Amino acid sequence: MFQAILATSPMLSDIQAFLPEIYLTVGLLLVVIIDLLPGMTDRRIPALLSLVGLAFAARVLWQQMSGEPRIEAFGGLFVVDRFALFFKLFTTIAVTVVILYSLAWKRLESRMGEYYLVLMSAVLGIFVLVSSQHLLMVYIGLELLSIPSYILTGYFKNQRKSSEASLKYVIYGSVASGTMLYGFSLLYGLTGTLRLDEIGPALAQAFSESGNPEATALAFLMVLAGFGYKIAAVPFHYWLPDVYQGAPIPITTFLAVASKAAGFGVLLRYMYLVYGAPGALATLSDVDVVAWVDKLSLLIGIVAAVTMTLGNLAALRQKNVVRLLAYSSIAHAGYLLMGVAVIGSSGLEAVLFYLVAYLIMTLGAFGMVIYLSNSVKSEEIEDFRGAGWKAPIVCGAFVMCLVSLVGLPPTAGFVGKWMLFRGVIESGMLWLAVVAGLNSAISLYYYFRVAKALFLEKSEKEYTLKRSPVMAAIIIGLSVLVVYYGLRFGGLIDLVQQANLFAAVQ
């Protein structure tokens, strides 16, 4: 009966589409309220509440996954399709692990109520962002992700590095989002609409009628500044190393995994709706338009190549593991951008697959940093020397994640890279595949320097490694997944194909 009532009222059916977000909001409000009650000083309570909120949201997401393939709610501003659900489930998993990491990390001891409230609102921002089909919603989602990220980065307000990182993040972030808004205003001026699904055809029509290549290109570049800053593509990457190093490590994990994936989610939907959807620019056969879209594709390809090369070269010189992983995350944004440069079906599937691999291996790598830094109180590579023999299984699992980050078989990272390479080669960008191949070879060096420090070098300091069964279980579980998806990737490819925006149309 309840279902029947829901089906009759448009407002209620919209609310049903928005139910995961509502659970998140209720969860974060409960965190605030419970935190204010007297006697609730245990720092695990807000974490538990956040996990419960996420679990409720995940349950609805799972139901939506087997429901209608595409629901438009709130007049088309908000869309629930497999693509959005993919990113929402992805975020739910990532944030669950981030919360467990926050509980395990010994240096987060101050008040924790605000921490989880702000973290959960960032999650809500990601949910809104990947579902939005309207420039205003994109902007609000992006800010709802960014502003909590600034706050969380500066969460250690008694540490100068953390505050500095936060300030740097705010300044770069505001410039990027201002530039993006300018781009949005150009898009609105050129098409007269803010809806992404209407902008695509309107832009194509305006382009073929009056030829607006400069203005369209300028709008594209400016919007790319906003998304490029979220995914930290060159030249919008300056903030990343300092922010990753200054932020609490669980937050660094969040930024590296969830926030970056959300950036790719909105970038992919934007590229699809504005350039790749039926009736949009990439589907026209006009010679001028084809040349223009090729240039666009080439531009993203160049950004991808520069991003991965710069990230990898800078990572070579790093002595701090977090900084090394920061540059490696820039490099991975470059690999992922290869799939965006191919404005098409195979590129999108490759990006989604690689994101899953990236999620697992990056979570594993940062988990290990937390595990070790809890004992050695440092994140320098030289302080990790010899730790491998103190906890061989966990460190072995970590090395497996590194192997996957390099992209060697038999890991998920290898399959993901293979799909990305195939995508760019199919669309005739062989040079990009060559650059990416060279980059993977470079990355082998610095990832294995970490592995070498763990297993082949002797420690000068004497210390005992604190055991943490939960962290060990998470890291080992992640490394098992890395290998599992490296060998049996069929199920994951099915999932990715379902989430493919291009396939949903046919």
Add this chain to the structure above:
Amino acid sequence: MTAAHIAFAAFALITVVSAFVVASHRSIVHSAFGLFFTFFGVAGLYLTLGADFVMAAQILIYVGGIMVLLLFGVMLTPSRRSDFVPARFLRALTLGAIVLVGLLWVLKNAHWATQELASPESTIDEIGRQLLTREQYLLPFEVVSVLLLAALIGAAYLARRRKIVD
């Protein structure tokens, strides 16, 4: 040249000149006062566009609220005059000029999707209706409230005083 053109030119001039003062003045107090006129000029620009509600909100919130808060902040913190570095100024000026010329060139050549619209009597009615209509802007309106809550609590957390240690 109609009255609307003259009004636009006047407000645009106020905005741009005061924005230049904000960016270039060496004393932060003067910059803050410059910002006062920038906000005011922008409010005037909204008025020339027929957006009466946005203009009123701009004056009430930016000129009346944020500006006063900003001045308090500036006056209660130790401020020092920033150094004038000619090389840096020149670099910024060159970059700014390139961006300006590029933007003007692109914007002038673009074909905009324009429509002839009758100027509305008052926009408040329409804004209120759209903000609370399901198919219009109800969802962004509600989501923004969570954004404000997170920003508010986060700001309160960060502003509480703590000792800085390296």
